[in-house]
Amino acid sequence: MTVAANVNQCLSTLKGIEAQLSSFAINSTVPEASKIFHETMMVIGEIKMDLEQRKIQLEKEEPQYKG
Amino acid sequence: MNDYTHIIVASILFVVTLFTITKIGGKKQLSELSFFEYVSGITIGSIAGEVIMGLDGNLLHGVLAIMIFGSFTYLHDLIGIKSKKFRDFFEGNATVFIKEGKVLEENLKKEKYTIDELNSLLRQKNVFKTADVEFAVLEPKGDLSVLLKKELQPITPKDLNMTVSPEKEAHTVIMDGNVLNDQLTAAGKNRGWLDTELSILNVTLDNVFMAQVDSYGKLTIDTYDDQLQVPSPQPRKLLLAMLNKCQADLELYALETVSDEAKQMYNKNAAKLQTAIKKIKPFLNE
Incomplete structure (x- = not known):
């Protein structure tokens, strides 16, 4: 797998994690748990943004692997 | 009135009386926690037994005596709530x-x-x-x-300085194949959610003997058919594994890349994710 593909895969996993965390935050009736799920979701969102930028960079460098 | 009818009438009468007295006395009477409840419990029982089997006795005498004993315990409870001295005298100290x-x-x-x-x-x-x-x-x-x-003493998470995820009581949302709507509401869920969860587990409602939902919104069921293998997904554990994988990936990319800028970005995010994982880990244990 190319670097771009790797980053892409990681991005999708992060998206999955984000969605799962959001579902946990909504479904849990324990406020502390909901809070921590939500906080982690925000952190994941930040990481996702950084990775997305890196992905654009990579695609510029290796346009043949644009996915 | 012959002996048999006497016994039948007496038994029915005393079942009703005893039931009423215990209902009034409440759970405390059944616990026999204090001297008074202990004594009146025994006495009420033997009065009832005596009057039912003692064929010459007047039924109403027995009912009267039971009422008196019952009201004594009741009064004792009422005064006991108000006065500590009264409690000490009647119930004694440890x-x-x-x-x-x-x-x-x-x-x-x-x-x-x-x-x-x-x-x-x-x-x-x-x-x-x-x-x-x-x-x-x-x-x-x-x-x-x-x-x-x-x-x-048994070791507790506190002794080990461990953080554990708080957990509230589970709600029983299905009993004997019937949905308990008020329990479902108490758990903060609705019928649509329940139907989706059941279809994920691949069972129909009428095959479910009992289902409970925990405070993390996870549904566990018991089916009538005990041979049936119900999947038991562990979504929180899976999520933790996914988080760990992502964190490892970020570290790997940091090592692989030749660009300094990208290396820094990966390292920063790997560290950020590591801290987040550390915080969320106790909540992902199930």
Whole structure:
């Protein structure tokens, strides 16, 4: 797998994690748990943004692997 | 009235009376926690038995006596709530038997307990060595409450400085194949959610004997068909594994890349994710 593909895969996993965390935050009736799920979701969102930028960079460098 | 009809009428009458009295007395009467409840419990029982079987007695006499005993306990409870002195007099205080690991012989004597009896009570609490006990007290009801020495107490997450995820009570949302709507509401869920969860588990409602939902919104079910293999997904554990994988990936990319800028970005995010994982980990244990 190319670097771009790797980053892409990681991005999708992060998206999955984000969605799962959001579902946990909504479904849990324990406020502390909901809070921590939500906080982690925000952190994941930040990481996702950084990775997305890196992905654009990579695609510029290796346009043949644009996915 | 012949003997048989007498017994039938008396039995029915006393079942109703006893039921009413216990209903009024409430759970406390059943617990026989204090002297009064103990005594009245026994007496009410024997009065009922005596009147049902004692064929010459007047039924209403028995009912009257039961009413009197019942109201005595009731009054005793009412006054007891108001006055501490009253409570102390009627129910007595707890007696300390072991303090700081030493048996208080004076108190044993006062309550007329022998050391054998004390040992037997301790054994019922799974204590076989008096030296293991920090503090033991004889309750007014007659059983012994034991506090073990700190080093012999069961270990708790607090002792280990562990953070555990808080957990609230589970709600039983399906019983005998019927949905309990008020429980479902109490759990903060609705029918649509329940139907989706059941279809994920691949079962129909009428095959579910019981289903409970925990405070993390996870549904566990018991089916009528015990041969049926119900999947038991562990979404929180899976999420933790996914988080760990992502964190490892980020570290790997940081090592692989040649660009300094990208390396920094990966390292920063890997560290960020690591801290987040550390925080969320106790909540993802199931």
